[in-house]
Amino acid sequence: MKVKICGLQNIESAQCAVSSGADAIGFVFAESKRRITTTKAKQIISKLPTNVKKVGVFVNPSKEEIERIVSETGIDTVQLHGDESPEFCQSLSFPIIKAFSIETAEDLKHIDAYSCDYILLDGPKGKYYGGNGTTFDWSILSEFDAKGKKVILAGGLNLKNVAAAMKTNVYMLDVSSGVESDGQKDTAKIIRFLNLVKNTQTMEEIK
Template sequence: MKVKICGITDLTTALAAIDYGADAIGFVFAESKRRISVEKAKDIVTHLPKDILKVGVFVNEVKEKIEEIASCVGLTHVQLHGDETPAFSQSLSLPVIKAISVNDDQSLNAIENHSCEYVLIDGPKGKYGGGNGLAFDWNCISANQIKNKKVILAGGLHEVNVEEAIRLIKPYMVDVSSGVETEGKKDLDKIQSFINKAKGSHTGGTRNEVIYTAE
């Protein structure tokens, strides 16, 4: 089971997460309490192993700015959490993770409109456009809706429920942010516990490629 830790803002946490077994690190460049400067993200990335995915999170940003930041920082993937169109996603030079917020059973119909590398299924949008860290009913996701899609499922994952999420969805990767924080700060003990729980689950990776994300 692969794991992505999102909302990283310092090198110590990034390196600890990787040491614990994280496969991907996420940086937020949109309005958020976890927003990181381009300079700081670039410095962190220079210290990370080449095989670790470096994902930049953006919300309704212009293409030129996304490309500039991605190139400067050394990102490997771009995650879009706004109202970006399929054409916009396809115009970017890096692999795209497009977020879709689930508000009802019909929300997932939007998956059919996106042919980007990954589709991120998140909970209802929060204050700044990204996820609000709340889980939604995972049972509303049917195998047919995500068939032949590389899906990222976001919203409310933490060390207590990650094994259940893996059992239900059989994901390829899980991703967490607020679920490994204490009082708004990344908690290394929670990160280690989350990764251990996720990687201790051997039921995933068989249905399709899914990444779970909690903003």
């Protein structure tokens, strides 16, 4: 199972995540306590290997804003975490992750209208559109048909529930606050989270 470490703000945390097996790194350009400048994101991205996805997180941006930040930073995937329409998503020429806030199974029905490369299922909205550190009832995913879209699970993931999250058999796990201490990325937690996901898979493959 793939892992995205989101809300990175410094090169040390990013390099730790990559060296420990992260498949994607997320940079938040929307209003958030984890917001990063384009200059800082560019500096970090320039030092990351090409095989790791660099995801830019936006909330209700203009097309021009996305294109400018992608051009300036080297972001290769765009995550839309607001009220963006299916038409807006289709107008962009980048791989798109469309995020949805999920509370009940009814919320999953809105996904059919989107033809994005990836969909991200996040917990209920709080102060921000995403990054609120709350889970939803993952059992509703047992009957969910993503119709070929790659599903990313986010919202409230941490060291205690990662094993349960892996049982949902989604494409990728997206963690942010669950690998932080006192509001900052904790390299020990990043390493532990990635080890739990990656080493469990390795042991299962050996069996």
